[in-house]
Amino acid sequence: xxxxxxxxxxxxxxxxxxxxxxxxxxxxxxxxxxxxxxxxxxxxxxxxxxxxxxxxxxxxxxxxxxxxxxxxxxxxxxxxxxxxxxxxxxxxxxxxxxxxxxxxxxxxxxxx
Amino acid sequence: xxxxxxxxxxxxxxxxxxxxxxxxxxxxxxxxxxxxxxxxxxxxxxxxxxxxxxxxxxxxxxxxxxxxxxxxxxxxxxxxxxxxxxxxxxxxxxxxxxxxxxxxxxxxxxxxxx
Numbered sequence: 001x002x003x004x005x006x007x008x009x010x011x012x013x014x015x016x017x018x019x020x021x022x023x024x025x026x027x028x029x030x031x032x033x034x035x036x037x038x039x040x041x042x043x044x045x046x047x048x049x050x051x052x053x054x055x056x057x058x059x060x061x062x063x064x065x066x067x068x069x070x071x072x073x074x075x076x077x078x079x080x081x082x083x084x085x086x087x088x089x090x091x092x093x094x095x096x097x098x099x100x101x102x103x104x105x106x107x108x109x110x111x112x
Numbered sequence: 113x114x115x116x117x118x119x120x121x122x123x124x125x126x127x128x129x130x131x132x133x134x135x136x137x138x139x140x141x142x143x144x145x146x147x148x149x150x151x152x153x154x155x156x157x158x159x160x161x162x163x164x165x166x167x168x169x170x171x172x173x174x175x176x177x178x179x180x181x182x183x184x185x186x187x188x189x190x191x192x193x194x195x196x197x198x199x200x201x202x203x204x205x206x207x208x209x210x211x212x213x214x215x216x217x218x219x220x221x222x223x224x225x226x
Contacts, residue, residue: 042216
């Protein structure tokens, strides 16, 4: 079955630590995205990538970093510079940079 | 500030009721309007992507309309069922914005009681 996987489902981090969230897709999509959801807010774009080895900042990129070394994978690192990292993180992909977004199941990150 | 507004924030209906909710978005530089359904503990699932003014799309008991000139879209559910319970998100895609960016509304949470 084609789809997007994210791991882990739940993640706990101590303040000051970097942590990496995994996102893998086997849909052969060119574009991949990271969104963040906070209570009472809409999904907000952190980073996106239209093609391997290229990515762009979204609206709230500060404190995050990404890489896109393979078409299938788009990991997100939450660095210690991110002031409020506790949130629900969704990865998505699409064919090229338009059209339906296909979403993963999400990772809930909690900073202790 | 580019805002996408959804109303109502939440909705409780009885099984069999028909219901609708609204998504408002900026009418300038419109490219596409997306609707997603997000059930608890699942991934958001695409319902429709609409691009043309006056467009109407249907998927089973769910349909959506689009007015790009005035900047709104309606989502209708006919004869709601408990399995329709979910949060419904709309997202606006515009020309000239950072490519690939959707501006999401906060969603309408629908609860259907048996």
